[in-house]
Amino acid sequence: MVPQELFDSHRFATAKVADAPPPEPLRLPGSVVLDPNRYSRVHSLFSGQVAKVGIRGDMSPTSDRLSNTPEKGLRPGDEVKRGQILATVWSKDVGAMKTDLVNQVSQLRADKNQLDRYLSVDPGIITQTQMTTTRRAYENDLVMVRNAERNLRSAQFTEEEIEIVKREAEKLKEPTAPRDLDLERTWAEYPIRATFDGVIVEKNVTVGDVVDPTTDLYKVAKLDRLQVLVNVYEEDLPKLQRLARAADAATGRSTAAAETGSDGAADELRHKSESLRAWTINFQAEGTGATEAGYFDRLGVLIDPMQHTGTVTGWVENKQGKLFIGQFVTATVALRPDPSLVAVPTGAVIEDMDGSSVLVATDPAARKFERRKVAVAVRGRETIFLRKTPTDAETARGAKPVLPSETVVSRGAIDLANEFTILHGGKK
Numbered sequence: 001m002v003p004q005e006l007f008d009s010h011r012f013a014t015a016k017v018a019d020a021p022p023p024e025p026l027r028l029p030g031s032v033v034l035d036p037n038r039y040s041r042v043h044s045l046f047s048g049q050v051a052k053v054g055i056r057g058d059m060s061p062t063s064d065r066l067s068n069t070p071e072k073g074l075r076p077g078d079e080v081k082r083g084q085i086l087a088t089v090w091s092k093d094v095g096a097m098k099t100d101l102v103n104q105v106s107q108l109r110a111d112k113n114q115l116d117r118y119l120s121v122d123p124g125i126i127t128q129t130q131m132t133t134t135r136r137a138y139e140n141d142l143v144m145v146r147n148a149e150r151n152l153r154s155a156q157f158t159e160e161e162i163e164i165v166k167r168e169a170e171k172l173k174e175p176t177a178p179r180d181l182d183l184e185r186t187w188a189e190y191p192i193r194a195t196f197d198g199v200i201v202e203k204n205v206t207v208g209d210v211v212d213p214t215t216d217l218y219k220v221a222k223l224d225r226l227q228v229l230v231n232v233y234e235e236d237l238p239k240l241q242r243l244a245r246a247a248d249a250a251t252g253r254s255t256a257a258a259e260t261g262s263d264g265a266a267d268e269l270r271h272k273s274e275s276l277r278a279w280t281i282n283f284q285a286e287g288t289g290a291t292e293a294g295y296f297d298r299l300g301v302l303i304d305p306m307q308h309t310g311t312v313t314g315w316v317e318n319k320q321g322k323l324f325i326g327q328f329v330t331a332t333v334a335l336r337p338d339p340s341l342v343a344v345p346t347g348a349v350i351e352d353m354d355g356s357s358v359l360v361a362t363d364p365a366a367r368k369f370e371r372r373k374v375a376v377a378v379r380g381r382e383t384i385f386l387r388k389t390p391t392d393a394e395t396a397r398g399a400k401p402v403l404p405s406e407t408v409v410s411r412g413a414i415d416l417a418n419e420f421t422i423l424h425g426g427k428k
Contacts, residue, residue: 014361015348015410017402020341020385026239026333028312030230032283032323035315038222040195045155047212048091050205051189054084061160063088063191064182070206074218080194086218087205088189095188097155098165101148105169108141156193198222201325226318228281228294230331231309239335240299240312246336247276281316282330283323292316292323296333341377341385342402345410349376349384350417355397358386359416361407369409371417375399 052066053073063085067073074086115138118126152162168183202219205211232240277295284290296314303310314331316323323329350357356376359369375390390399402408409416 012412012416013410014364014407015345017342017344017404017406017408019339019404020337020343022337023239023335025335026232026236026331028230028232028236028331028333030228030329030331032316032325032327032329033227033229034201034221034325035225035227038198038225039201040198040220041216042086042192042194042218042220043213043215044089044091044190044192044211044217045213046089046091046093046190048089048094048188048190048210050087050207050209050211051090052088053205053207054080054086059084061158063186063189068207073206074200074203076200076203078200080198080200080220082194082196084194085191086194087192088186089192089211090188091190092188094155094190097148097151098168098187101145101152101162101165102169102172104141104144104148105166106172108138108145109169109173111138111141114138155190157191161191192217194220196220196222223321224317224319225315226323226325228296228314228316228329228331230296230312230314230329231304231307232299232312234303234308234310237299237310240296240333243276243333243336244296244299250276276336277314278334279314280332281323282332283327290322292318294331296331338377338385340388342388342404343383343385344402344408346380346382346384348408348410348413349374349386350413355399357417358402359409359413360402361409364407369416372400372402373398374402 052063052068053070055065055067055072056074056078058065059081066085066088074080080086111134115134118131118134149162152165164183168180171180198220199222200218201221201223202216204215205217211217277297279294279296281292281294282290283292294314294316296312298313300311300313316329344358348358350359350371355373357371357373360372362368362370375387375394376384377387378385386402387394387399388403389401
């Protein structure tokens with residue numbers, strides 16, 4: 001029992017044992033890069049010469065409105081939509097593919113007419129061999145027409161463009177029909193289309209250029225969400241690994257809940273998984289600091305031997321378009337408190353030859369305290385973190401549990417421990 005006059009003096013103070021607070025957040029330097037899964041290099045499937053280039057905002061299905069002057073063409077920074085024609089390439093291979101379809105349709109029509117004539121006459125006039133040969137020729141024509149159509153589809157021609165070619169074949173039935181000069185002018189044109197909605201980040205072509213399938217004509221990217229690449233010191237990587245494992249466990253439970261029909265629980269667990277991986281991206285915008293939300297995704301497997309850092313990739317939202325590719329950013333990751341630790345003031349821990357101990361109140365009202373060995377996990381300048389439940393090895397050395405809400409002497413613990421030693425005749 002501590003004497004009242006000693007307990008009331010300014011030399012001593014007590015404090016409650018508290019759960020360990022969250023550690024300082026990680027602040028990771030990095031930069032913004034393009035997401036490779038949301039980034040496309042636009043090529044031509046055929047060699048040829050660029051005849052026209054697309055114009056901003058033009059969503060017409062044909063190349064009629066495209067520009068044949070470079071000054072009016074698309075530029076880096078312009079938004080494009082999926083299916084929008086970015087350029088047209090004049091290629092003899094394209095003309096040959098279309099002409100092949102015309103030839104096959106014409107041959108199909110001729111062989112079908114002959115088969116119809118054979119079928120219209122009385123049995124016995126046409127031999128079985130002639131009938132079989134004609135029928136086989138007709139069926140072969142069907143195969144060849146469909147093959148020519150598939151070739152055009154594989155070259156990314158639309159159904160409407162294929163129908164235009166087939167209508168040209170129908171005109172051959174009337175040799176005196178007027179020629180379609182507009183169609184002939186665009187017969188060998190191959191349209192280059194955007195594969196998804198995005199922004200042109202690079203343009204390497206203009207009217208008159210000769211290109212082949214290896215040429216990057218345009219580079220189109222989705223910029224509403226960008227990838228962030230940050231560097232993490234190797235001693236901080238385990239902290240992110242613990243967050244990632246907890247997030248993966250929540251994701252697994254979310255999937256299991258969704259399979260059992262518990263949509264509410266699945267959504268809650270999915271949100272928890274995302275919150276565990278959350279980070280805040282800090283950057284300069286319009287001369288002032290700004291932030292955007294995101295989350296980290298993957299931890300790298302290599303450590304830079306010179307800087308002793310690993311890489312972590314993640315994402316940041318960019319719906320307002322404030323971020324730039326290559327921009328320097330700082331990712332802030334909030335860390336979770338360790339549930340196995342409690343926090344006490346630095347002055348509460350007594351260090352001597354027997355190890356670490358604290359004075360714990362067994363009966364605060366009666367001013368009764370006991371000296372208890374503890375397991376120190378982390379030492380800080382103002383706070384020391386103790387293990388709630390010591391490990392087996394620490395228990396063997398005499399360490400005992402310390403629980404939140406217990407009261408310990410936070411100031412003057414060493415002096416009070418010495419007083420106890422004197423009162424007990426030198427026994428601690």
